[in-house]
Amino acid sequence: MQTTETTQRIVLASRPVGAPTLENFRLEELPIGQPGPGQMLLRTLWLSLDPYMRGRMSDAPSYAKPVGIGDVMEGGTVSEVLTSNAPRFAKGDIVVGRTGWQTYALSDGSGLQKVDPGRAPISAALGVLGMPGMTAYVGLLEIGKPAVGETVVVAAASGAVGSVVGQIARIKGARAVGIAGGPDKCRFVIEKLGFDACIDHRAPDLAARLASACPKGIDVYFENVGGAVFEAVFPLLNPFARIPVCGLISMYNATSLSPGPILLPHLMRAILTKRLTFRGFIVSDFAARYGDFVRDVSAWVGERRIKYREDIVEGLENTPRALIGLLRGENFGKLLVRVAPAST
Structure with a gap:
């Protein structure tokens, strides 16, 4: 049992080959x-x-x-300041940063920002008002640039990034078509998030269903999955389509490239003849837009124009199993671990 004099942390015990397993992680306890x-x-x-x-x-x-x-696993966190010798922070402040998979951490304040609990629940600083929300915001608006009446498609549409992409597309006057895993997620995307359509990526006729949902083709495809989903999207891309690429989750556990059909010649021809724009990006590329993101998305959340769902796991010790499930698509919404309750 952990005491107030010790901290727990989860470190990387070994590098996975293919999908991670519980053996790749180790829970440690040491003095604070x-x-x-x-x-x-x-x-x-x-x-x-x-x-x-x-x-x-x-x-x-x-x-x-x-x-x-042997190092602490990387991860974004919302934390409470217990004691402070740092000039910008006081005891009781709530901060967001990247202190990783541990119950306590020492910090000099670098990379930390204060969280305003009055704006939204503090957990939102890791989701819709955090890195995933900003990824959706800058990727769609800076690269995708949807116009009124255009069709925007996004995979993992019930997840932390995809859900925000589709809702911003709707705010900007575009059609939003989601792709998600299973009827419950698709129903949520349409009924709760307000997408125009959502296709189950597990359907054997995925390509035909997507084509039916996009009768005028696809103008923006927000890529975060890759694999079979992209193969269904690719023939539907319109001339001058924009494809922001922020992730390829279908490939993350692969140990080698797929032996399937080689799309590269077809892709290169389409890039030329359709004048397609593919751009990979990391959210930090657009750090200068952080103020705009917080202003706009906070307002949209407050107005209920953007809604979000959280999938909460209790306890640091359950974090490895939760990450393994995330990579299998088992989460429903933004995946968070509640490590401890706030003091107030």
Whole structure:
């Protein structure tokens, strides 16, 4: 049983080959460090689980440094300041940052931002008002640039990013077509989020159903899945279609490239003849738009023009199993771990 004198943390025990397993993680317990000059002690309240974490478990070349063996797993957190020797923060402040999979953390304040509990529940700082929401906002508006009447398609439409993409598309006057896993998620996307249509990616006739839902073709495809979903989308792309690429979750556990049909010649021809725009991006590429994102999306959430759903797991010890489920598509909404309740 954990005491107030110890902190628990989950470290990367080994690098996975293919899908992660519980053996790739290790739960450790050790004494809590005391904050020195300019430091503060944080208690983790909420931990975000996101598909990019699978990439951090690999040492393959990427845009970010991998988690080292024996190091605390990477992750966004909402925390409470317990004690502070840092000038910008006081005891009781709620902050969002990237302190990882642990119950307590020492910080000098770098990379932390205060969370306003009056704006929305503090967990939203890891979802609709956090990195996933901003990924949707900048990817769609800066790269996708949907116009009134155009058709925007997004996969994983009930998830943290895809759900916001479709709702912003609707706010901008475009049609929103989602792709999600299963009838319950599709029903939620249409009835609760207000998409014009949603297709079950498990349907054997996915391509035909998508074509029926997009009779005028696809002008913006927000790519976060890849694989069979992209193969269904590809023939429907209109001339001058824009494809923001923020993730490829269907490939994250792959140990080699698929032996299926080689689309590259067809893709390159379509890029030329249809004048398609593909652009990969990382949310930090658009850090200068953070103020615009917070202003706009906070207002839309407050007006109920953007709705969101959270899938909550209780307890740090259940985090590895939850991430494994996320990579299988088992979550329904933004996946969060409630590590501890706030003091107030």
